[in-house]
Amino acid sequence: MFSRAYKLVVALPPIAWVVLFLLTPYVLLFAYSFWAVTPAQQIVHSWNVQNYAELLRVPVYLHVLLRSVRIAGSVTLLALLLGYPLAYYVSFHAGNRKELLYQLVIIPLWVSYLVRAYAWKTILGSEGVLNTLLQYLHVTRHPQEYLLYSPFAVMLTLVHIYTPFVFLPIYAALEHIPRGLVEASHDLGASPMQTFWRVIVPLSIPGMIAGATFSFVLSLGDFLAPLLVGGPSGIMISNIVVSLFGTAYNWPLGAAISACMMALVLALLFATERLEKKWRFT
Amino acid sequence: MSRNGVAHERPAWLTVHAVAVLGFLYLPIVVLIVYSFNGGGVGGFPPRDLTLNWYQQLAQDSALWDSVLNSLIVALAAMAISIGLGLPAALALDRVSFPGKALFRRLVLLPLILPGIITGLSLLMLVVLIGLKLSLTTIILGHGTALISVATTEIFAGLQKADRAQEEVSLDLGANYWQTFWRVTLPNLKLPIVGAALLIFTLSMDEIAVSFFLIGRDNTLPLEIWSRLRRGMTPEINAVSTIIFVFSLTMIVLWYRLRTRGGEETADIVATAREEMV
Numbered sequence: 001m002f003s004r005a006y007k008l009v010v011a012l013p014p015i016a017w018v019v020l021f022l023l024t025p026y027v028l029l030f031a032y033s034f035w036a037v038t039p040a041q042q043i044v045h046s047w048n049v050q051n052y053a054e055l056l057r058v059p060v061y062l063h064v065l066l067r068s069v070r071i072a073g074s075v076t077l078l079a080l081l082l083g084y085p086l087a088y089y090v091s092f093h094a095g096n097r098k099e100l101l102y103q104l105v106i107i108p109l110w111v112s113y114l115v116r117a118y119a120w121k122t123i124l125g126s127e128g129v130l131n132t133l134l135q136y137l138h139v140t141r142h143p144q145e146y147l148l149y150s151p152f153a154v155m156l157t158l159v160h161i162y163t164p165f166v167f168l169p170i171y172a173a174l175e176h177i178p179r180g181l182v183e184a185s186h187d188l189g190a191s192p193m194q195t196f197w198r199v200i201v202p203l204s205i206p207g208m209i210a211g212a213t214f215s216f217v218l219s220l221g222d223f224l225a226p227l228l229v230g231g232p233s234g235i236m237i238s239n240i241v242v243s244l245f246g247t248a249y250n251w252p253l254g255a256a257i258s259a260c261m262m263a264l265v266l267a268l269l270f271a272t273e274r275l276e277k278k279w280r281f282t
Numbered sequence: 283m284s285r286n287g288v289a290h291e292r293p294a295w296l297t298v299h300a301v302a303v304l305g306f307l308y309l310p311i312v313v314l315i316v317y318s319f320n321g322g323g324v325g326g327f328p329p330r331d332l333t334l335n336w337y338q339q340l341a342q343d344s345a346l347w348d349s350v351l352n353s354l355i356v357a358l359a360a361m362a363i364s365i366g367l368g369l370p371a372a373l374a375l376d377r378v379s380f381p382g383k384a385l386f387r388r389l390v391l392l393p394l395i396l397p398g399i400i401t402g403l404s405l406l407m408l409v410v411l412i413g414l415k416l417s418l419t420t421i422i423l424g425h426g427t428a429l430i431s432v433a434t435t436e437i438f439a440g441l442q443k444a445d446r447a448q449e450e451v452s453l454d455l456g457a458n459y460w461q462t463f464w465r466v467t468l469p470n471l472k473l474p475i476v477g478a479a480l481l482i483f484t485l486s487m488d489e490i491a492v493s494f495f496l497i498g499r500d501n502t503l504p505l506e507i508w509s510r511l512r513r514g515m516t517p518e519i520n521a522v523s524t525i526i527f528v529f530s531l532t533m534i535v536l537w538y539r540l541r542t543r544g545g546e547e548t549a550d551i552v553a554t555a556r557e558e559m560v
Contacts, residue, residue, distance in 0.1 A: 001450055001453060002377055007374070007377070007378040009370070011370070014368070014371035015386060018367075018427075018430070021423065022427055025407060028404060028408055082303045082306070085300070085303075086299065089297070089300040101300075105304070108307045108311060110484070110530040110531065111314075111523070111530075114511075115523040115527075116310050118507075118511055119310030122313060122324045122515060123310060123313055129313055129327055136327050160306065160307065221397020245403060245406075251407075258399070265396060265397070265400075
């Protein structure tokens with residue numbers, strides 16, 4: 001029913017824009033990773049794999065990448081541990097307060113990411129709320145310095161930011177479980193525990209995968225929380241990229257790290273998409 | 283504990299857990315708001331010398347208000363770009379088959395799924411390549427492009443629900459595509475478009491990872507806050523954050539009002555249609 005002209009008019013502008021301002025930049029990122037920078041800080045288009053060799057040769061890159069993976073993994077695990085039972089509670093046990101509780105979980109998402117990270121800084125700092133509270137209650141005498149500027153602080157901040165994001169898809173998955181299935185399980189003599197583990201959990205796996213992927217990928221690439229609350233021991237892989245694009249001025253090497261990160265993320269997205277499909281029953 | 287309990291019994295630990303998690307989620311927000319009134323600065327327990335000084339100081343802080351204005355300009359322009367391109371993109375995904383369609387759909391979504399640093403850096407490279415000067419324009423370009431994803435997804439979902447027969451009827455009755463678009467297609471998509479616009483607006487106002495790399499001389503609000511944080515903490519930041527929080531809350535409430543009213547309108551139309559059929 002739509003003419004050729006109509007189709008051209010709706011399809012061409014977005015395709016042209018996306019190719020120019022989205023596809024080209026991503027391709028450019030990969031191209032840069034094969035270029036070089038001269039000692040005089042000129043970027044030269046001489047195609048080579050030196051940057052990737054450098055990443056393998058200097059241990060600090062792999063070391064920080066592994067730390068980032070570890071932090072992102074812990075953040076995801078903790079966010080699941082916090083988010084899943086909460087989603088289950090809201091979906092199955094909240095009664096008429098369901099809508100209210102759902103909104104309460106969403107509202108923190110509307111507080112700026114930056115501001116929430118900053119708030120943790122004011123809580124954890126040596127003159128911060130937590131330390132002065134502990135001293136006020138005579139639990140400690142001196143400020144506990146390890147609270148701020150540590151991988152722990154980065155993890156805490158990121159868990160705080162991503163728990164609602166993990167909650168959302170799990171809650172959506174739980175809401176889609178036909179309540180009849182749960183009733184049937186009870187009627188056939190399963191205990192609540194059995195029903196939970198053998199009916200509810202398997203049906204909510206796609207939601208868990210979606211939330212976990214989101215949380216893992218975005219924590220892995222985060223550079224603001226480490227800068228704000230991480231300190232030297234909380235540096236993550238994106239911080240190295242930022243410094244290579246700033247003061248260290250080695251765009252090709254920074255591009256190589258970003259390209260690796262992008263490849264890792266795309267592989268992960270591809271894998272989890274297949275997993276999600278496998279576990280989707282409806 | 284409830285291993286052998288009755289079917290719908292709620293284990294006590296689950297309630298405790300839910301309360302604890304909500305407490306964890308709200309702790310920083312409460313601290314933030316409380317200390318925006320704290321005369322003694324950020325931190326220090328208990329809070330003391332409650333004051334509105336920080337809000338007064340904020341009112342006179344022209345650099346901060348400039349950045350708010352910049353953020354508003356960026357958000358509105360980004361909204362125009364991403365709706366302007368997301369609407370045709372959704373129409374194309376819904377009713378045009380073209381080579382690379384699956385790739386296009388994935389590509390559009392990438393900025394939402396990839397860490398912001400990757401999109402920001404890639405765009406920076408393009409901007410340098412074509413020799414654009416870094417400014418608010420480059421940030422608008424970045425936000426507008428990254429948020430096409432939001433517009434496309436929301437409007438596409440709206441199209442899936444809309445009744446295409448109405449457009450068919452309009453075309454059959456002699457209206458041209460242009461008239462049909464303005465009088466049938468667009469009014470049917472009013473709700474998803476407004477929803478997408480609000481979402482894009484708030485996401486753009488808060489965006490920092492992409493802007494971080496595309497910033498020129500003029501700061502957006504998050505970047506202004508960022509540069510101040512690097513210099514030290516001041517309750518002024520708590521005060522401005524509190525204001526933004528209250529503003530966002532108002533926006534959500536408005537959006538919910540709008541959406542439920544929209545829902546009722548649809549219900550009304552369905553009810554009337556049914557009566558007429560009977």
